[in-house]
Amino acid sequence: xxxxxxxxxxxxxxxxxxxxxxxxxxxxxxxxxxxxxxxxxxxxxxxxxxxxxxxxxxxxxxxxxxxxxxxxxxxxxxxxxxxxxxxxxxxxxxxxxxxxxxxxxxxxxxxxxxxxxxxxxxxxxxxxxxxxxxxxxxxxxxxxxxxxxxxxxxxxxxxxxxxxxxxxxxxxxxxxxxxxxxxxxxxxxxxxxxxxxxxxxxxxxxxxxxxxxxxxxxxxxxxxxxxxxxxxxxxxxxxxxxxxxxxxxxxxxxxxxxxxxxxxxxxxxxxxxxxxxxxxxxxxxxxxxxxxxxxxxxxxxxxxxxxxxxxxxxxxxxxxxxxxxxxxxxxxxxxxxxxxxxxxxxxxxxxxxxxxxxxxxxxxxxxxxxxxxxxxxxxxxxxxxxxxxxxxxxxxxx
Amino acid sequence: xxxxxxxxxxxxxxxxxxxxxxxxxxxxxxxxxxxxxxxxxxxxxxxxxxxxxxxxxxxxxxxxxxxxxxxxxxxxxxxxxxxxxxxxxxxxxxxxxxxxxxxxxxxxxxxxxxxxxxxxxxxxxxxxxxxxxxxxxxxxxxxxxxxxxxxxxxxxxxxxxxxxxxxxxxxxxxxxxxxxxxxxxxxxxxxxxxxxxxxxxxxxxxxxxxxxxxxxxxxxxxxxxxxxxxxxxxxxxxxxxxxxxxxxxxxxxxxxxxxxxxxxxxxxxxxxxxxxxxxxxxxxxxxxxxxxxxxxxxx
Numbered sequence: 001x002x003x004x005x006x007x008x009x010x011x012x013x014x015x016x017x018x019x020x021x022x023x024x025x026x027x028x029x030x031x032x033x034x035x036x037x038x039x040x041x042x043x044x045x046x047x048x049x050x051x052x053x054x055x056x057x058x059x060x061x062x063x064x065x066x067x068x069x070x071x072x073x074x075x076x077x078x079x080x081x082x083x084x085x086x087x088x089x090x091x092x093x094x095x096x097x098x099x100x101x102x103x104x105x106x107x108x109x110x111x112x113x114x115x116x117x118x119x120x121x122x123x124x125x126x127x128x129x130x131x132x133x134x135x136x137x138x139x140x141x142x143x144x145x146x147x148x149x150x151x152x153x154x155x156x157x158x159x160x161x162x163x164x165x166x167x168x169x170x171x172x173x174x175x176x177x178x179x180x181x182x183x184x185x186x187x188x189x190x191x192x193x194x195x196x197x198x199x200x201x202x203x204x205x206x207x208x209x210x211x212x213x214x215x216x217x218x219x220x221x222x223x224x225x226x227x228x229x230x231x232x233x234x235x236x237x238x239x240x241x242x243x244x245x246x247x248x249x250x251x252x253x254x255x256x257x258x259x260x261x262x263x264x265x266x267x268x269x270x271x272x273x274x275x276x277x278x279x280x281x282x283x284x285x286x287x288x289x290x291x292x293x294x295x296x297x298x299x300x301x302x303x304x305x306x307x308x309x310x311x312x313x314x315x316x317x318x319x320x321x322x323x324x325x326x327x328x329x330x331x332x333x334x335x336x337x338x339x340x341x342x343x344x345x346x347x348x349x350x351x352x353x354x355x356x357x358x359x360x361x362x363x364x365x366x367x368x369x370x371x372x373x374x375x376x377x378x379x380x381x382x383x384x385x386x387x388x389x390x391x392x393x394x395x396x397x398x
Numbered sequence: 399x400x401x402x403x404x405x406x407x408x409x410x411x412x413x414x415x416x417x418x419x420x421x422x423x424x425x426x427x428x429x430x431x432x433x434x435x436x437x438x439x440x441x442x443x444x445x446x447x448x449x450x451x452x453x454x455x456x457x458x459x460x461x462x463x464x465x466x467x468x469x470x471x472x473x474x475x476x477x478x479x480x481x482x483x484x485x486x487x488x489x490x491x492x493x494x495x496x497x498x499x500x501x502x503x504x505x506x507x508x509x510x511x512x513x514x515x516x517x518x519x520x521x522x523x524x525x526x527x528x529x530x531x532x533x534x535x536x537x538x539x540x541x542x543x544x545x546x547x548x549x550x551x552x553x554x555x556x557x558x559x560x561x562x563x564x565x566x567x568x569x570x571x572x573x574x575x576x577x578x579x580x581x582x583x584x585x586x587x588x589x590x591x592x593x594x595x596x597x598x599x600x601x602x603x604x605x606x607x608x609x610x611x612x613x614x615x616x617x618x619x620x621x622x623x624x625x626x627x628x629x630x631x632x633x634x635x636x637x638x639x640x641x642x643x644x645x646x647x648x649x650x651x652x653x654x655x656x657x658x659x660x661x662x663x664x665x666x667x668x669x670x671x672x673x674x675x676x677x678x679x680x681x682x683x684x685x686x687x688x689x690x691x692x693x694x695x696x697x
Contacts, residue, residue: 056662058661058662058663058664059661098578102664242662247682248660248661248662248674248679248680248682249661249682250658250661250670250671250674250681251658251659251661252656252657252658252659253656253657253658253659253666254655255643255644255645255654255655255656255657256655257642257643257644257655292655292656293656310656314643314645315643315645315646315666316570316573316574316597316601318645318659318664319566319570320570320574321664322571322664323567323571325663325664326567341481342481343534344531345530345531345534345535346535346537346538347479347481347535347538348538370538370541371534371537371538374534374537375534378537378575378578378579379533379534379572379575380575381526381527381530381571381572382530383527383530383531384527385527386524386526386527386530386565387469387472387473387474387524387527387528387531388471388472388473388524388527389471389472389521389522389524390472392524392564392565
């Protein structure tokens, strides 16, 4: 088992690094520019790694296992570990559903040696955020049970069809777990079912967590501070590479559209999504999305039809995920020597301050660092390639 | 001193802490579009209308910012503020210099681009790329604005060409980026109905208008697209059209209600096929289908 672990696992096992030498003062004696530079370099590095794996688990089913034990009331994260985590989870949920519109997510909390399901797998962002906000009133008592939490998540994930990507993200504040049985069996089960378990530790590294992550191809990280926590959490927004046992199949989906009968007004109807909710009941409305198979009405997409089980999506929902599969080409870093006078995209004039410029390998246009990051972080389309018909066709035939 | 610096550096200076609104007009000046092939003089009319409209935007508030882009099939360029120095303009007929500057710079740069257009082949205008450039430009202005300042940006696309499905992915990328950056995309269609760009307007809360009469272009621009998005709610504008978000299948390009989606690459098909044509994944057959075929063989 020892050889499976990272060779450079701990800081003190790696060579002597002079980390302070990477930071240089600028002309006015400020460090900010240098620090920003390091951050941007790290971002570029992550993008460089991203390219390559083509098969991604696009239809993600993720359970967040949140530690709500006594250790979460610790104040090393401000104001408390739990508050900080909930705030960051809110950002994470927003980002997650923005980037993975056809994925589903559920939340389980672990406290008092028990696991409790807060929300079942669902694709509605607002509902989850509401439930997460309610969590700050839970009493933080007892020890967490990692095994109970994992078993509960597994019992739901087991039922999913074979093409679904199954994941668990554990946020663990405690250094101990109080389990009813042998957790190693649970880990083996996870491995057999192909559930990818990732863990973010809030305190220190724990062997059982490292083992769980290693065995299930997940990642295990321990946070340094709250901004590092955010960074680690947002890493899980991008879809992971598809697991080996993931089967591919064609999934039947419905694309609802408004029914328009000329000359007649739409009838008032109730939607299926709010029909049995207690706090905000179903209202009679016109408009909405009708399931093409059974004509049940829904007020939001994407949703799984309650009557006939058909997944209902709109075309832009699918299109929003395409950039994971067809990312913009990585730019080549070059030292600036008057390749171009301005950045092609943002029209910024290059000056002495721009030591590096970035060139697209397809259209050979030159961009500044900020645009490089903006294009690969947000836009996912190279403006140079997309404005020229000849390069446009090259990138699309690939 | 100011004249020595390049315009792209001086132009975006946002000095006031007030709200500033930036308008980026993307003018499709591709000579290959049908409208211009039939009657090339229309372009002059369009350019004049757009310049008058752009000046009206500048006139509304001293802090308002403007950029104009020309979109072709080989390249897209900023024609105002163009590359190179700003023109040295003097007052003519008592017109405010900034307006004269917009008109002269735009026309000069546009003439340069049009004269460099050599091929007479009919090509589509790559509007998605132009919008991508505009978004990068807006992102830069957002980066360099003084802390506390607010920049409301919008993009107006004025085009006479149709939209093709080949740019679909680029369009969706720019629409969702615009939505995330709070950039409104307005579209003024001159000739053909643009269903893809209409989706973009719907996603970013912009307005879509197919101009019924080209003669009145300026009037349409001023009435519909000049008011800023917060004011629009209070005006009686053309009602939003219901946008058809149905998907077109990758095999026949037909709009479908129920389709099959590849779990690996999310391609959409109208019928079950054993191999995905996009990513070449082999699918397992659905179980009930296999059962049926067996029975048939036995009989």
